[in-house]
Amino acid sequence: MTSARSTFALETSWAPATDDRPLAYILKLTNHSKSSLAGFRLCVSGPGRVDPAASIDGGSLGTRLSNFTELLPPEGFVLEPEATWTVAVHGLSWAFKHWTDGARGAYLVLADGGTLSIGTGPTLKVGGNAPPKRGVAAFPVPMSPPVPVSVIPWPKEVAVSGRRAAPAGFTLIAGGAEATAAAEAFTKLTEDLFAVEGIVRSASEGGLPVQLHRKEGFAAEAYEIVFAVDSVSVAAAGRTGLLYGLITLGQIWRGARHFPDAYSFPAAGTITDAPTMDWRGLHLDVARQFYGEAEIRKLLAILAWSKLNRFHWHLSDDESWRVEIDAYPALTEIGAWRGHGLPVPPLLGTGPEKTGGFYTKATIRGIVAYAKSIGIEIVPEIDVPGHCFAMQMAIPELRDPDEQGSYYSVQGFRDNCLNPAREKTYEVLETIFKELIELFPFKTIHVGADEVPIGAWSGSPEALAKLRDISGAAMAEAHARRLNVITNTHGADAIDGSGAAVLQAIFLKRIQTFLASQGCVTGGWEEAAHGNVIDKAATYLCGWRDMDVSAALAGEGYSMVVCPGQAYYLDMANSPDWDEPGASWAGWSAPEMTYQFDPVAGWNDAQKANLRGVQACIWSEPMKDRAVFDRLVFPRLSAIAETGWTLPERKSWERFKAAAGLMPVLYGFPIA
Incomplete structure (x- = not known):
C-alpha cells in the first residue's frame, strides 16, 4: 500500500437543492500523476451517507455499507494526467449541513487490487465558504467578572x-x-x-x-x-x-x-x-472513533475537574468492538479493526490501512481504578440487540442460518440485530457480561436497546416462530411482510406495537433478569421501555430523543438520566453555519443554549422524583479530527456539569462564561 497524496487530489462539495436543481454531493478526482489511470474504483467514507437509491451522474454506485461508499467510473473510462473525473450524487440519507459531513477519508482501488490513499479536505458548500472552524471557541476572562472567584460548577x-x-x-x-x-x-x-x-x-x-x-x-x-x-x-x-x-x-x-x-x-x-443531582455523567462513543488509554485517562481527569461522577463507556457498535473478552477472542481480532478487504470496511474517515484498537483487560482495570480514585464510576455499554454488525462479523453463528433477505438500520447497516429467538444469543451475551461484571465493579451495565429497525428478524424462521408463539399468527405474518422493505433511511424507526418491538421486549426481559441475578443494575436507552417488561427497580433509562419522552417515562416510574440530543449531544454543531463542524439531525446548540437548557422543564413533582440526573453524550462520527472534538465538547461539557451540580437559581451565564476559558480541554489545538 502506498500513498498518493501528491499525485491524486479529491475535492468534495455540496450543492443544496433549489427549485430547478436537485441536491448534489459532488466529488472531483484529479490525476496529478504522469500516468493514465483505468480500471479503478473510488472509495470514500465520512459521516454523510449516500442513499442506496441515489442517482449518480458521471459514474455508478458500487458497494455501500453505511457511510462507506464505492463509486465506479463509466465502463472503459480512463483518467488521463491532469484530467478530472467528476461524480455528482443526487440522493443522501440526509442533507449536508456542515463541512464535516462529506468525505473525511478516501482511497483508490486499482485494477490490480492495490490501494492508493488520497488526502481529503473539508467539504465545500457551493456558493461560498468561510474557513472551517476547529479548536475550542475563545472565552476570554473579562477584566471585571461578575464574581470574585473562578469556580465551575458554581457552589451552593x-x-x-x-x-x-x-x-x-x-x-x-x-x-x-x-x-x-x-x-x-x-x-x-x-x-x-x-x-x-x-x-x-x-x-x-x-x-x-x-x-x-x-x-x-x-x-x-x-x-x-x-x-x-x-x-x-x-x-x-x-x-x-x-x-x-x-x-x-x-x-x-x-x-x-x-x-x-x-x-x-x-x-x-x-x-x-453539595450537588443537586446524583448522576452527572459523560457518555463517550469509542466505537465510531477509537480513543487510546492516554486520551481516556485525561478525559476522566477533566470530568473530575468538572465534578462529573459517571463515565458511560460505549464499547461496541456496528462499526467496532473495543473490549477484550477471553471467551471470544474474535471479537477483538475481527471486530476491533477496519480496513480495505476486512470484514468491517473503512468507515467515518478511516482509510484502506488496518486501523482501530481495543482495550485489554489490564488497561481497563487500570482505568477503572484511576476513575474510582477521582470520584468517577464507569458504566460499560454493550449495545444490543441492535448495533451489532461488528459483533456478528466476529461471531457469525449468532445469526439464524436460515434467515433470508435483509433489513437495514438507520445508519445503513444490514441485518445488524442479535436474534432474540436463538439460544446462542443468550449463551454468548451472558458469557460476555460475566467478564464485564468482573472488570467493572460499579455493577451497572448498559445494554443499549436503541434503534432496532422495524424490519428486524422479518426473514428469520426462528424469530417468526417465536413471534407466532407469543403474539399469534397474524402478527408473525405481518412482520414477515417487512422483509426486504427498506425503512429508516431518514430517521430511526418507531417500532412500538410492531413484531420487532415484541421480540426486543422478550430479549431485554431475559437480559435484564440475568444481570439482576448477578447483582447488577441495567441501563438502557429509552427504547428499552418497549413492552414495559423490565424491572423498573433494577433499571435506569437514558432519554435521548426529546424531553417529552423522558418526562412520560419518568411518569411511568422509570428512573431517568436526561440526555436529549437537542441540547446534550455534543456531536451536534455549535451553530447552523456551514463552517461549524458536527452533526445536525437534532439541530444545533450553542454553548449558551446548552447552559440555559432546563432538563426538567414542565415536569411535575412525581416525574422529578424519578430524575436520576443528566448526562452529556459524545457520539464520535464527526470527530476523526481531534480539533473538531475540542470545538464540539468544550465548553458545553462544563455547561452540562454545572446543570447537574448547581442550584438552578444560582446559575448565571455571564458568570459561567467569564470562567469557562479556565477549564481544561482534552487536546488544546489552536483555534482555527
Missing part, C-alpha cells in the same frame, strides 16, 4: 471576603486515610491536567498549608472550605467530598494566579457545597 453557598495574593501552591496536610487518599488523588489530578503549574507543592516551595479532615454530617460528595490568611481547611465526610473541595480550591487558585486583576484568592470566609 459562597461567603468569602478579603483578598490576598494567590499562594505559590498548596501543601496538603491530611488527617487520616480518607484525607490522605483525597490528597494523593488531587496531586495526581493536577499533575495530569496542569503539570508545570505546581498547584501542589511543599512548604519549602512556599505552599500554603491546607488542612484536610473528615467531618460527620456531610453527604458523600459535599464539602466545606474555610479560608484564613495563613491557611485553608477542607472538611467532608470522606474522600470524594474532600477531593471536590480541593478541586474548587484549585480552580480558585488558577483564576487568581493566571488573572490576578480579575479574580481573587479569598483571605477569609467559607464555601459550602
Whole structure:
C-alpha cells in the first residue's frame, strides 16, 4: 500500500437543492500523476451517507455499507494526467449541513487490487465558504467578572471576603486515610491536567498549608472550605467530598494566579457545597472513533475537574468492538479493526490501512481504578440487540442460518440485530457480561436497546416462530411482510406495537433478569421501555430523543438520566453555519443554549422524583479530527456539569462564561 497524496487530489462539495436543481454531493478526482489511470474504483467514507437509491451522474454506485461508499467510473473510462473525473450524487440519507459531513477519508482501488490513499479536505458548500472552524471557541476572562472567584460548577453557598495574593501552591496536610487518599488523588489530578503549574507543592516551595479532615454530617460528595490568611481547611465526610473541595480550591487558585486583576484568592470566609443531582455523567462513543488509554485517562481527569461522577463507556457498535473478552477472542481480532478487504470496511474517515484498537483487560482495570480514585464510576455499554454488525462479523453463528433477505438500520447497516429467538444469543451475551461484571465493579451495565429497525428478524424462521408463539399468527405474518422493505433511511424507526418491538421486549426481559441475578443494575436507552417488561427497580433509562419522552417515562416510574440530543449531544454543531463542524439531525446548540437548557422543564413533582440526573453524550462520527472534538465538547461539557451540580437559581451565564476559558480541554489545538 502506498500513498498518493501528491499525485491524486479529491475535492468534495455540496450543492443544496433549489427549485430547478436537485441536491448534489459532488466529488472531483484529479490525476496529478504522469500516468493514465483505468480500471479503478473510488472509495470514500465520512459521516454523510449516500442513499442506496441515489442517482449518480458521471459514474455508478458500487458497494455501500453505511457511510462507506464505492463509486465506479463509466465502463472503459480512463483518467488521463491532469484530467478530472467528476461524480455528482443526487440522493443522501440526509442533507449536508456542515463541512464535516462529506468525505473525511478516501482511497483508490486499482485494477490490480492495490490501494492508493488520497488526502481529503473539508467539504465545500457551493456558493461560498468561510474557513472551517476547529479548536475550542475563545472565552476570554473579562477584566471585571461578575464574581470574585473562578469556580465551575458554581457552589451552593459562597461567603468569602478579603483578598490576598494567590499562594505559590498548596501543601496538603491530611488527617487520616480518607484525607490522605483525597490528597494523593488531587496531586495526581493536577499533575495530569496542569503539570508545570505546581498547584501542589511543599512548604519549602512556599505552599500554603491546607488542612484536610473528615467531618460527620456531610453527604458523600459535599464539602466545606474555610479560608484564613495563613491557611485553608477542607472538611467532608470522606474522600470524594474532600477531593471536590480541593478541586474548587484549585480552580480558585488558577483564576487568581493566571488573572490576578480579575479574580481573587479569598483571605477569609467559607464555601459550602453539595450537588443537586446524583448522576452527572459523560457518555463517550469509542466505537465510531477509537480513543487510546492516554486520551481516556485525561478525559476522566477533566470530568473530575468538572465534578462529573459517571463515565458511560460505549464499547461496541456496528462499526467496532473495543473490549477484550477471553471467551471470544474474535471479537477483538475481527471486530476491533477496519480496513480495505476486512470484514468491517473503512468507515467515518478511516482509510484502506488496518486501523482501530481495543482495550485489554489490564488497561481497563487500570482505568477503572484511576476513575474510582477521582470520584468517577464507569458504566460499560454493550449495545444490543441492535448495533451489532461488528459483533456478528466476529461471531457469525449468532445469526439464524436460515434467515433470508435483509433489513437495514438507520445508519445503513444490514441485518445488524442479535436474534432474540436463538439460544446462542443468550449463551454468548451472558458469557460476555460475566467478564464485564468482573472488570467493572460499579455493577451497572448498559445494554443499549436503541434503534432496532422495524424490519428486524422479518426473514428469520426462528424469530417468526417465536413471534407466532407469543403474539399469534397474524402478527408473525405481518412482520414477515417487512422483509426486504427498506425503512429508516431518514430517521430511526418507531417500532412500538410492531413484531420487532415484541421480540426486543422478550430479549431485554431475559437480559435484564440475568444481570439482576448477578447483582447488577441495567441501563438502557429509552427504547428499552418497549413492552414495559423490565424491572423498573433494577433499571435506569437514558432519554435521548426529546424531553417529552423522558418526562412520560419518568411518569411511568422509570428512573431517568436526561440526555436529549437537542441540547446534550455534543456531536451536534455549535451553530447552523456551514463552517461549524458536527452533526445536525437534532439541530444545533450553542454553548449558551446548552447552559440555559432546563432538563426538567414542565415536569411535575412525581416525574422529578424519578430524575436520576443528566448526562452529556459524545457520539464520535464527526470527530476523526481531534480539533473538531475540542470545538464540539468544550465548553458545553462544563455547561452540562454545572446543570447537574448547581442550584438552578444560582446559575448565571455571564458568570459561567467569564470562567469557562479556565477549564481544561482534552487536546488544546489552536483555534482555527
